[in-house]
Amino acid sequence: MRGIEGAQEVVKIVVTVSLMVALIFVALWIWPEDQAHPLGNLVSTGELKVAGVTLTGQRLLTIGTAIVVAIVLRFILRGTRLGIAMRAVVDDRSLLKLNGGRPDRTSMLSWALGASLAAVSGVLLASEQAPSVIPLTLLVVNAYAAAVVGRLRSIPGAFAGSIVLGLAISYVGAYTPADAAWGPIALDNLQRAVPAIMLFLVILAQPQVRLRAHSLQRARRPMPVPNQRLAAIGGLVLVATVVGIGSLMSGPDQNTLLKGFGFAIATLSLVPLTGYSGQISLAQLTFTGIGAVVMASWGASGDVFWVFVAVAVCSAVGALVALPALRLSGIYLALATAAFAIFCYWMVFQQQDVMPGSTASVPYLKIGPLEVGSDFGQLVVLAVAFAVIANVLVALRRSAWGRRLTAMRDSPVACATLGLNLMSTKVGVFALSAAIAGAGGALAGRTFVVDDFGLDQSLPITMLAVVGGIGSVGGALLGGLLLGVAPIATTALAANAIGVFRVLQRLGHPGDLGHAGLHGDRPRAHPRRCRSRHRGRLPGLLPLREAIAAAIVAAAALWLAARTELIANWGLFAAVVVLAFAVLPVLPAILPPPGENRRGRVGPTAVWLVVLLAVTALIPWENAIGSTGFRLIAILGWTVLGALTTLGILGLDPTGRLNVSGASPDHIGLDSSLGDAEAMVAAAEVGVDEELLSVPTPVALEVLRGGGDR
Amino acid sequence: MSAQIPGSRSGAASSSKPLLELRGVTAAYGGIQVLHGVDLEVPEGAVLALLGPNGAGKTTTISVACGLMEPTAGKVYMAGADVTGVGAEELARRGVVTVPEGKGIFPNLTVKENLLMATYAGVDMDHVEAVAYEQFPRLGERRTQVAGTLSGGEQQMLAMARGLAVNPAVLLLDELSMGLAPLVVEELYGIVARIARTGTSILVVEQFARTVLGVADLAAVMVNGRVRAVGRPSEIENELSAAYFGV
Structure with missing residues (x-):
């Protein structure tokens, strides 16, 4: 979760949620839903009668564990440096660093602590509730309903909340018979809605969040206003x-x-x-x-x-x-x-x-x-x-x-x-x-x-x-x-949706990773790499009549080929994906707007693009790969491969920077990615020598500008 | 011409070796470069005030010095050792105490818990508490109070208490006076002077020059990501007004 630190709250919540969704899928993959996984009690013997109520050993164990966990947790969070540091991370991550704490390790430990407690509850619940992925996951609502009572901070509050919730669920279950109704409204599912109702009510009872003036994140990338x-x-x-x-x-x-x-x-x-x-x-x-x-x-x-x-x-x-x-x-x-x-x-x-x-x-x-x-x-x-x-x-x-x-x-x-x-x-x-x-x-x-x-x-x-x-x-x-x-x-x-999308985003915007998505609205890459965004970016598609016409012609040709059953539907699909993500982005380089020069090796690239589209369309995707999911993944992989090859032939590297061969001093730091050798040649041309490289940069610049002495 | 080049050894206290030294440091936020080759030395046991208008790069300089930000080029030295790229937590354990701009405390922890966080630097809690409460009796009265509910001055005292208790080699202070009453600022700078007397090297960033110049041995004027002049406070007054008024 380190990568999203400092991102918008929305992004944080969504990343957590997507992790949850992904884990659900993984769990369903490992334990298919159509198989039952019955589990016995941990403790099968022992019973206790308290005031006429029979408590099984399992339930006693559960109650005992809950009490012990609550006490231990309170001690950790209030009494130990590690626990206090866990709370400090929430307040101010970088300040903890400045104090000498290790926030990454600390948050990892608090995630681990949270996850193991959840696992303990899973073990204890297993005999009470048939272990099934989605209902168990949605227990998170019950958990929040209880925890929100303590405003997500207080352990006794959460404890009280969970007791109230548990009692409410039991009472509602006992007092609403199967055919209960309130006027025309059937109440037979009321029991299952209790956690949600309680969560909603408790949240409404929370005091209003005070509007707080927090300092703006300076480096936030503005979202472009659409055209x-x-x-x-x-x-x-x-x-x-x-x-x-x-x-x-x-x-x-x-x-x-x-x-x-x-x-x-x-x-x-x-x-x-x-x-x-x-x-x-x-x-x-x-x-x-x-x-x-x-x-x-x-x-x-x-x-x-x-x-x-x-x-x-x-x-x-x-x-x-x-x-x-x-x-x-x-x-x-x-x-x-x-x-x-x-x-x-x-x-x-x-x-x-x-x-x-x-x-x-x-x-x-x-x-x-x-x-x-x-x-x-x-x-x-x-x-x-x-x-x-x-x-x-x-x-x-x-x-x-x-x-x-x-x-x-x-x-x-x-x-x-x-x-x-x-x-x-x-x-x-x-x-x-x-x-x-x-x-x-x-x-x-x-x-x-x-x-x-x-x-x-x-x-x-x-x-x-x-x-x-x-x-x-x-x-x-x-x-x-x-x-x-x-x-x-x-x-x-x-x-794997996230991974796929990031690939698509990269391809759709060569050299521009600034999409306001999972990138968290802040520059995460090393600043030196960020600078490359401003270099060598291809112009947008819109002003390029020829490029658009070429794309339309290509699309129409593919459609005709599919209509006449020259190519299969999956071939068409693959070709369209390749057209959208591997061909369109480089068209501006081949068919530039009036007044701009073509960039890179245009002739071979144009031929290659046509070949790429034709080959993509003609591959018998459906027969070659049986599973639809893997077929989609294969098509995406193929697209990535095609895009990279295209850029290679054109002479553009995947980040959209132009490779300049034959270094010109004009290009230093501007529009090129120079190798060390090229940089040395270029440096020599403008009069940089060994001696100059050994003095601080400002001095060297001053010398180069013709002013200072060495 | 080379006389104007920032950082070329022109200072008064250059007889003692620098404890904190930035050499040709450049730094950037995303594509925007903020520091364009900063050269700065804080001599051992000296207080250096880094002054300059908004956006000059003062806070960024502190961030680089304390390890929160990695420079894109250039080197950072502590007591002669190259610490470029060493993380903030590691520097903190090696005796660098940083009080960041306006938020040197954890608002949801109590005063005592805040002080406990100072023990990562290798001092024991009894010592931290003793020093903090002796220096700032008001903190002693409020040890179980949640720090976010303290007044602005008390919060800054709490942040400074860490600097006192750890007995750091280097203390980095960013905008100590921000949003505080002049009397409180006086008091805080009194503490800075006292820490300086123990031999700690201090780099203090300020926008308002007057109070800090009373405490500082040296002052550096920063404009547009470069250090424009370094010298004794009396020597750099012209540069200072030029920096603020654009003369």
Whole structure:
């Protein structure tokens, strides 16, 4: 976790969450869900009767362990230097260093301590609860519900909280029979919602977080304000691509892509919320679910009117959730939204009146006389919806309100002192975000089941939004699509999503690693390496008519080849990936904008690119690699290889710097990566000799400028 | 021309060898270079005041000296040994005490727990407490109070108490006076003078020159990432006003 130290709170939370998601996948891989893993009691003998209640040996052991752990923990954290240093790390990491402490080791130990305690609880729980990955993981909600009572700091508080929670769960279980109901609302799942309800209530009872003026992180990389024209073109390209690819797909594949786009819109809903305004929500799919349910139960005809109703309902619910969330930030906000997601899962979506038969069937869209009749049609509708919403968001970001959101993210205190109404801004952005997520549900055009709306489904949405580059519309598309296609992509890819994305990001932006994603918004690389960002960067694609035309021609040729079944669908997919990530980024060097010179070896590169695309398209991916997940990984690897080779042929190294052969002194430190020998030659040309190298730099510079003596 | 070159041995106290020495240090935040070749020497047992306007690179110089930041080029020497790239925690254990700008304490720990953190430098807790409470009786009264609830002056005293108790070889102080009342500042600089008398070499960064110049043996003026002049406080007054007023 060292790498994310100093990053935004959102990024920290999301990295932790993605670790959790990845571990879930790994656990499911090792212990498949369809096998039972029964465990016996640790202590099978011994019973104790206290006031008529029978306590088994196992439970006595649990209670005893809890008490011992609490006492020992308190002693460690209050009484030992190591424990106090663990708390000091939270306060000020670098100050601990300045004191001579070792913060890295200290935090590692506190993570280890936390993890081992969790493992102890797992061992003790194993006999009480069937060990199954996702329910056990979601016990984290119970844990937080208890710990928040002590404001995540006090051990006695957490202890008291856990006793109250345990009693509440037992009482609710005992007093609500299987068919209990409150009016039309069935209460049979109330017991399972208790931890979420308690978590929500306890968080609401927390005193308001005082607005604190913290010093700004100086080195934070500003998030670029998106370009409206680029967004518009991107939208058109997206719709064209979806039409092109979708028309080639088989029915099941279209359905998968449909699902992916639903997720992409849900991910898009996080762009204004998390990306622009720095709020966090772990409940986006709950809103998607509300949108889907509204559409399925009222708008079964598919009339577009009901889409707007669904959006309005979601936005109202979003605003309602936001109201209590206003006072919260960071981890408390994340927890509150997680509690909301769990509550809705058990108490809303499980109601038979809400989702009859635990399914919600969202119809295809109908606008007046126009009626969508197939998955393909709905896919185009979703692509259009995504493009439109994305463009609205970009326009919003560029508007006064968008600036206000960003200002709120950067410094709530400054906003408050300027007289900005934080409350209405927050409610507004939550409502907007919920509305977008709801639209994703209402336009989904497929059948949902209850489990689609659980917290465990929402977590990856938030994760992938950040990984894809939060605050960027393109990142949302990438993140959402990846999640939607995850069932195909199998566990390996999902667990490795972060790695894959970083590769993609690197390729998409040669020489520019400054994407505001997992890079944590701060310069982590050694400063000397950072400097290379400013060198030799290729210009953007937009002003390059010839390059764009070439890309369109290539895409059209691939589409025709696939349409005439000259190449297989997977060949087309691979070729498109290669086109997007290995070919497009170097086109500006080959077909430069007017007034700029071509760079690198243009002729061989152009030939190579055509060959690369053709070979990629013709490889029989589907027959060569059986598993879809590994096929995707192979395609990505192939793309990386292709991109590196392209750069090699062109004479660009992977960071986008130009290799200059035949050193010119003009290039020193500017636009080139010189080897030592070349540097010496260049240095000699300007009159640097051994003697000069031995004096301090300022003196040497002074001499070189012609002034000083040696 | 070479007379103007910063760091060329022009100081008064150059007879004794430097305990802390920066040679041609450059440093950068991301792509932005902040220090462009800083040469600076703090002679043994001397107090050197590093002065200069906002953005001159004073705090960055301290960060490099205390090991929190690695220079992109140049060397840092402590008592003649090359310590370039040695981590802050290692330097702290070797007797460098740094009081960073405006936040030398852990706000969520109690006063006593804060003092306990000073023991990493190799002194025992009884000694730390004895020195701290003797010097600052007010801290003694508040030993179980959470440090974040102390007043600004008391917080700075707590930070300084560490410097006193550890008996460091080098003390690095960044903007000691920030946000404090003049009386408190006087008191704190009284402590600085007392620490100096024990033979500790001190590098103190200040934006407001007057108080610190009363304590300092030497002063260096920093502008735009370079040391523009070094000398006795009386010698550098012109440079100082030029630096602040851009004359």
